[in-house]
Amino acid sequence: MSDCVFCKIVAGQIPSTKVFEDEHTLAFMDLGQVNPGHVLVAVKKHAENLYALDDVQAAAVAKASTRVACAIREAFKPEGLSVYQANGRAAGQTVFHYHVHLLPRHAGDGMALTWPVKNPPRERLEEYAGKIRAGLR
Numbered sequence: 001m002s003d004c005v006f007c008k009i010v011a012g013q014i015p016s017t018k019v020f021e022d023e024h025t026l027a028f029m030d031l032g033q034v035n036p037g038h039v040l041v042a043v044k045k046h047a048e049n050l051y052a053l054d055d056v057q058a059a060a061v062a063k064a065s066t067r068v069a070c071a072i073r074e075a076f077k078p079e080g081l082s083v084y085q086a087n088g089r090a091a092g093q094t095v096f097h098y099h100v101h102l103l104p105r106h107a108g109d110g111m112a113l114t115w116p117v118k119n120p121p122r123e124r125l126e127e128y129a130g131k132i133r134a135g136l137r
């Protein structure tokens with residue numbers, strides 16, 4: 001078994017607050033909520049980074065990210081939404097399993113993200129996830 005934390009989340013060995021799942025992807029609330037509605041979209045099969053994705057995984061991540069982003073917009077009405085992925089330690093990553101961040105943004109947020117961020121209690125994550133799931137089409 002891999003030591004990868006995201007592989008353990010996909011396998012259900014580490015609990016996560018799920019918002020979307022299909023054959024190739026799993027989307028769940030980031031424990032570090034920069035703004036309410038911050039979601040991570042991960043490929044299910046371990047792929048270290050963008051370069052390791054096959055065409056099916058790449059298409060699946062784009063589809064899942066778009067669907068969840070629309071649901072986040074519906075749920076939280078942010079003024080904008082940042083979609084980003086980062087590779088490697090120099091990019092600030094500590095988990096080397098491909099994932100995309102969907103981050104609602106509001107005026108005055110600024111571009112710089114500060115880490116660690118304010119972490120809401122688990123029950124807030126479930127509340128946020130419920131709002132997003134309700135907005136999925």
Ligand SMILES: [Zn+2]
Binds near residue numbers: 004005007046096097
């Ligand atoms: Zn992994």
